[in-house]
Amino acid sequence: MKQAPIEKNRDLVSRLNQWRYEYYTLNAPTVTDAVYDRQYEELERLEYSTGIHLSNSPTQTVGFKAVESLEKAYHSIPLLSLEKTKDIGGVMDFIGSKQVMFMHKLDGLTLKLEYDNGVLSRASTRGDGDVGEDVTHNAGAIEGIPAKIPYHRRLVIVGEVYITKPSFERLRDTLRDSSGNKYKNARNMAAGSIRCHDPGAIAGRGLVFSPFNVIEGLDEDAEISASKALKLRSLKRQGFSPCEHIPRYISLLAYEVKDMIARLRSSADEHGIPIDGIVVTYVGIQYSLSCGRTGHHYKDGIAFKFDDDLHETVLRGIEWAPSRSGELSPIALFDTVEIDGCEVSRASLHNLAFIKSMELMPGCRILVSKRNMIIPHVEENLDRGSFSESIIPSACPCCGSPVRIDTSGGSETLHCDNMGCSMQRLRQFVHFAWKKAMDIEGLSETTLEKFISKGWLNSYMDIYRLDRHAKEIVALDGFGERSWQRLWESIQRSRNTTFERYLVAMDIPMVGRTASRELGRYFNGDLYAFENAVYQRFDFTRLDGFGETLHSNIHEWFRKNDNYNLWKELKTMLSIENKDAKSTKGAPGGPFAGSTIVVTGKLAHFTRDTINAKIGSLGAIAGSSVSKNTDYLVCGEKAGSKLDKAKALGVTVLSEQQFLSMAAGA
Numbered sequence: 001m002k003q004a005p006i007e008k009n010r011d012l013v014s015r016l017n018q019w020r021y022e023y024y025t026l027n028a029p030t031v032t033d034a035v036y037d038r039q040y041e042e043l044e045r046l047e048y049s050t051g052i053h054l055s056n057s058p059t060q061t062v063g064f065k066a067v068e069s070l071e072k073a074y075h076s077i078p079l080l081s082l083e084k085t086k087d088i089g090g091v092m093d094f095i096g097s098k099q100v101m102f103m104h105k106l107d108g109l110t111l112k113l114e115y116d117n118g119v120l121s122r123a124s125t126r127g128d129g130d131v132g133e134d135v136t137h138n139a140g141a142i143e144g145i146p147a148k149i150p151y152h153r154r155l156v157i158v159g160e161v162y163i164t165k166p167s168f169e170r171l172r173d174t175l176r177d178s179s180g181n182k183y184k185n186a187r188n189m190a191a192g193s194i195r196c197h198d199p200g201a202i203a204g205r206g207l208v209f210s211p212f213n214v215i216e217g218l219d220e221d222a223e224i225s226a227s228k229a230l231k232l233r234s235l236k237r238q239g240f241s242p243c244e245h246i247p248r249y250i251s252l253l254a255y256e257v258k259d260m261i262a263r264l265r266s267s268a269d270e271h272g273i274p275i276d277g278i279v280v281t282y283v284g285i286q287y288s289l290s291c292g293r294t295g296h297h298y299k300d301g302i303a304f305k306f307d308d309d310l311h312e313t314v315l316r317g318i319e320w321a322p323s324r325s326g327e328l329s330p331i332a333l334f335d336t337v338e339i340d341g342c343e344v345s346r347a348s349l350h351n352l353a354f355i356k357s358m359e360l361m362p363g364c365r366i367l368v369s370k371r372n373m374i375i376p377h378v379e380e381n382l383d384r385g386s387f388s389e390s391i392i393p394s395a396c397p398c399c400g401s402p403v404r405i406d407t408s409g410g411s412e413t414l415h416c417d418n419m420g421c422s423m424q425r426l427r428q429f430v431h432f433a434w435k436k437a438m439d440i441e442g443l444s445e446t447t448l449e450k451f452i453s454k455g456w457l458n459s460y461m462d463i464y465r466l467d468r469h470a471k472e473i474v475a476l477d478g479f480g481e482r483s484w485q486r487l488w489e490s491i492q493r494s495r496n497t498t499f500e501r502y503l504v505a506m507d508i509p510m511v512g513r514t515a516s517r518e519l520g521r522y523f524n525g526d527l528y529a530f531e532n533a534v535y536q537r538f539d540f541t542r543l544d545g546f547g548e549t550l551h552s553n554i555h556e557w558f559r560k561n562d563n564y565n566l567w568k569e570l571k572t573m574l575s576i577e578n579k580d581a582k583s584t585k586g587a588p589g590g591p592f593a594g595s596t597i598v599v600t601g602k603l604a605h606f607t608r609d610t611i612n613a614k615i616g617s618l619g620a621i622a623g624s625s626v627s628k629n630t631d632y633l634v635c636g637e638k639a640g641s642k643l644d645k646a647k648a649l650g651v652t653v654l655s656e657q658q659f660l661s662m663a664a665g666a
Helices: 005-025 033-050 088-095 136-141 165-171 186-194 228-238 254-271 285-291 352-358 422-433 445-453 460-474 481-494 499-506 513-522 527-535 548-559 561-573 608-617 641-649 656-664
Strands: 072-074 081-085 100-106 109-116 119-125 131-133 146-148 155-163 207-216 245-248 275-282 297-305 311-322 328-339 342-348 365-371 375-381 403-406 413-416 596-600 621-623 632-635 652-655
Touching: 005 033, 072 119, 081 088, 088 254, 088 275, 088 297, 100 155, 100 207, 100 254, 100 297, 109 186, 109 207, 119 136, 155 165, 155 186, 165 186, 186 207, 207 228, 228 245, 228 285, 245 254, 254 275, 275 285, 285 297, 311 422, 328 352, 328 365, 328 413, 342 365, 342 375, 352 375, 352 413, 422 445, 422 460, 460 481, 460 561, 499 513, 499 527, 499 561, 527 548, 548 561, 596 608, 596 641, 632 641, 632 656, 641 652, 652 656
Parallel strands: 081 297, 596 621, 596 632, 632 652
Antiparallel strands: 072 131, 100 245, 100 275, 109 119, 109 155, 119 131, 119 146, 155 207, 275 297, 311 328, 311 365, 328 342, 365 375, 403 413
């Protein structure tokens, strides 16, 4: 059977890259120069005729250009996770009577690709969903990423970069991570590779990209624009190899769902593709958009996770350690078992209630797993019946203060109420310096412990006065002038932070990243507006996802003098990014506040990222496709099908200048 041009393109690229590897790396060519040149010329002709140029094609990768650092990449449409289940019943409940498709849940690193005018303009990691890392320089070292495509309108797709099982087995004994250790699994190897600064170092690792969703583009045809499955299929014409998927357009019975899962799992095993489950998602794009989202995941898909392998071992003891809130966290210590290439000998036991429910005692045989191949977990006690409350400590193992049993949260936990407990203080400092809080690189738990023991850190403000102890720090074991300078520069960088990071660092109970983002959106990143709202007894339950408990936690936190004094003094030492006060969500007179705005065509004053940022600053949401929920469509040159759809739905259409005029009058 004659090969399709795209398949022939991929085969030629693969063959020529193998010959290049043999010639340049192994110094053992298996074909003559004439054979190589003939195939190279055929690839050039094929690329010209199809308009598809794969990023790892020899015609595109004369040399790899390294970068000094990875720039941040902001996602105007958050790249969120999926809700998960291990129960077929959960999948059935999700499907209902809707049209769905099943696809591999690839086990690698999520990557977003952006194309403008048929050329790859940026590749970026998912990161925390809102902010990732720009890894465009590595695109040429990854199989399956076209550098040029025939589609010349804007196209944004999301997929997974992974390493096949054969490639991992070939590399696992020789390749090392940034710490000098062997990679434990293919996922870690893929994630570590994609973040390399030098693409030449990862060119031979067998990285593969498969898209699983189209965020923007391919809307010209009404039928294709309405279906995720048809959009994925359309990507093949652009030179991509989409994630394997099976669309089903009828209501499914349980045995049919199991069959779909088994077929895809068998296919992945056959081709050495690393997966850790199967994704089920609604086919209809408009219905998917109507499902909404949480701070963690979109509601139009669900991941069926495979059962984790269980390993029998013996529990040897339970270690208790105070958290930053004073709760004692129990850790199981057991005979070492190897799971997924890693030696595991410790796992969290959650709380006292979990230990009692499992009837755990030292000497019991237990079953442990690595949930989702990441988190060690005690799954079962094989020797129940010998539990004794003698294993419950009566005093804090750190400070010796009496502990109490707390049932106020609906579950039994142990607490140390000594505010001066050194371990609690250490954990609080660790949280403050955490990457998702103040992001102070180099201020590790070990370093913090040293500084606290020396008496240099008694409050968070002392971090910004550490230069008083510079000479003493330089003299410490493991430190030196350069180490100190790097740490101090990191501390200084952290002075410029955001509303969201600052709130996370304050550690108000239940105010994590999701809650801080919602507060940031509502108060437009203005700490003073937020603080003033607290003093005026603002009702935080008005905000999406905020209940009575979270509302009370915020007000209770500010009522404590120590917290108020910390808030008041620390913010004078920092510079908090503040957005235009005119754009505060819900501000009276703001024409765009609370609306959904979609942009199409080429704009004179904005890139796609900057217009989305501008929309967000006006208290609006930047949409990716036109629907009945769209309030405005901003049109640039060559508006395309989105304009037709907006007119059909009665959506208000604005020129770029009209948008700017309305925004200026906000």
